[in-house]
Amino acid sequence: MMNKPALDQAFKRAAAAHKAGNLAEAKAGFERIIKAVPNMAQARFQLARILLEADDAKGAVIHLEAARKSAPKQPPVWQLSAIALGVLGDTARIDKFNAELRAAPIPATVKSDIAAKMKSDRPAEFGGAPKAEMDALIAALVRRDGDQAFDIAQRLDTAHPGNALILNALATAYELKGDATAADVIFRKAIRTDPYAATVRTNYARYLSEREQFLPASQHLERATQLQPDNPKLLIMWAVALCEIKQARQAEEAAHKAIELSGGDPEAKLALARAQSLNQKPDAAVALFNELVAANACMPRALIQRANHYQHSGDFEASNTDYLAALAQKPDMTELFYQIAVGRKFAADDPVIPILEDRAKAASPDGIDVNIAFALSKIYEDTKQYDRVFTYLNAANATLDEAWNPDRYGNFENHVHEIALKVDLQKVAANSPNRANPILVTGLPRSGTTLTEQILAAHSTMTGVGEALWSRAALHPVMASKAAADWTENDLTAALNTLGSEYERMARQDFPNAGRMVDKALGNHEQIGLLRAAMPDARIVVLKRDPRDNLLSIYKNRFAAGSLKYNTDMRALAHYYSRFLKWLDYWQDLWPDSFHVLDYDKLTADPEGEARKLLAYCDLPWEDGVLDFHKSDNSVRTLSVYQVRQPIYRSSVRSWERYADELAPLFDALKEFGVPLPD
Structure with missing residues (x-):
């Protein structure tokens, strides 16, 4: 138990650490205070602020619930609670909070302001930023002019701080400029600023999906669909993200709802077909894929998704036909050549081989396309041209060069x-x-x-x-x-x-x-x-x-x-x-x-x-x-x-022996790291 002078000093030290940006020290300081004085609402409030900055919305919500019990008349506690709950996206807790808010002993004007900010259907708020400047910012983003968008967004953020939509645009500008770390930080700040803005969450989910971070993307899209449950575009995006993380049943439900709301949007049907394929409903999936291909809708993606379905089901001939048809429509999608290569065993007279070899010969001075290189290395191994395999393997891997950090x-x-x-x-x-x-x-x-x-x-x-x-x-x-x-x-x-x-x-x-x-x-x-x-x-x-x-x-x-x-x-x-x-x-x-x-x-x-x-x-x-x-x-x-x-086969056992010379660096490294090798 701390006496009052010690408590005051501890609070000042923790607050100073927070102000200086030392979140770990500040967090530890406020936690010690709370352990000594559990009902100190001010310490819980400050700790909740830190936890929100650290993306621990759940922890912030728990401390703010305790703070509201200890200091129910403090408007800032209620205001921060609304933000933390919005970031967390727990609808049950939000409903409970709204009921508490109606009975809260705080001024009616504060209550109405909090309730208004928690509404998802309110008009877009630009914090007083001039419409002409916002229009110019949006135009720059549409043109993908990262430099101009950044200049405008940064200027607007300085003049009108704390606006989620401006921060959302600033994050997108960072993204266009290639600064992924800054983009991510600002996207998160935008959500903390206004967690009830579905637009901000949707844009961040797009950003995450493009970087194949589908799990957090799906979580943000789920929250966006809670905020705008009748928006079919959001439901389609959510269904697609759910497919990426193999949540097939939820994806199917979201896609069905999107079809119902949109009156049969082809994109919603494509998402549904993909979900049904994942959900072991092949007949329903193929019927929808066929409908889309016949209508020339969502092409060539409908062809590609149908090809994926056939390949995963073991119908390699049908999958190859669809992949080649998609390539005829969009020749630059070279990843489809790789899909074809891994989907079957090649013979020396396969008609796909000269197509790939012509592509390799026409490679740019910067090097061969990695998908074509991997595909050719697989084909040359299938056709027992082992001396040609590593020419393409080494080129492909050198181009990717992932750089593992031990x-x-x-x-x-x-x-x-x-x-x-x-x-x-x-x-x-x-x-x-x-x-x-x-x-x-x-x-x-x-x-x-x-x-x-x-x-x-x-x-x-x-x-x-x-x-x-x-x-x-x-x-x-x-x-x-x-x-x-x-x-x-x-x-x-x-x-x-x-x-x-x-x-x-x-x-x-x-x-x-x-x-x-x-x-x-x-x-x-x-x-x-x-x-x-x-x-x-x-x-x-x-x-x-x-x-x-x-x-x-x-x-x-x-x-x-x-x-x-x-x-x-x-x-x-x-x-x-x-x-x-x-x-x-x-x-x-x-x-x-x-x-x-x-x-x-x-x-x-x-x-x-x-x-x-x-x-x-x-x-x-x-x-x-x-x-x-x-x-x-x-x-x-x-x-x-x-x-x-x-059936189970042994042809891949000791396959390394074919490439003993090319694999010498691997063998040396295995010895260096003490990896025992079988006889």
């Missing part, structure tokens, strides 16, 4: 280790109320994870869900909401319990009629102990493969920009593989037998023997049909789309 990854490792040691994970598991029992298949890309998922999904009691993102989304509050040092044992235990229940909620939302699920999520080897503590009935299967074959296969394939970062450089590949092995050692030491290691090379040598061990670990009775997975009509949406339509 120091940053080391910080991430330390963060996970610190969290894992905050509690007794096995004790958390023993007392967990969660009964979710998925089988989580993980490992490095190209290590056999898709094959394993398909074997398990072929079991009569299992439902394969592909690469769901539920574990990533559920883990995020544990991994990113605060520094490891800030977790208490009780808080972390509660967060792990929430992780498990949130995973199950998302899984049941997307697959309400499924039994037990097999979920393939690359990267979960980094959080094995946390996932087992959160879901003690889950089973975690980690794939291992000869590092020479595994890393060669990664190097040979193109991944989404920024998704791996280590995949374009042989030394980085070796370094990351060494860290993968250390993760397995770490979790085995901390929680023995918390996962099952499945060796890909042993699986391909003895499919039944290894599959029996796998099913036994997962508490599944043996069924002969699991080895006939390639006859299944399950949709597959990975780079292994062609391979898993074949």
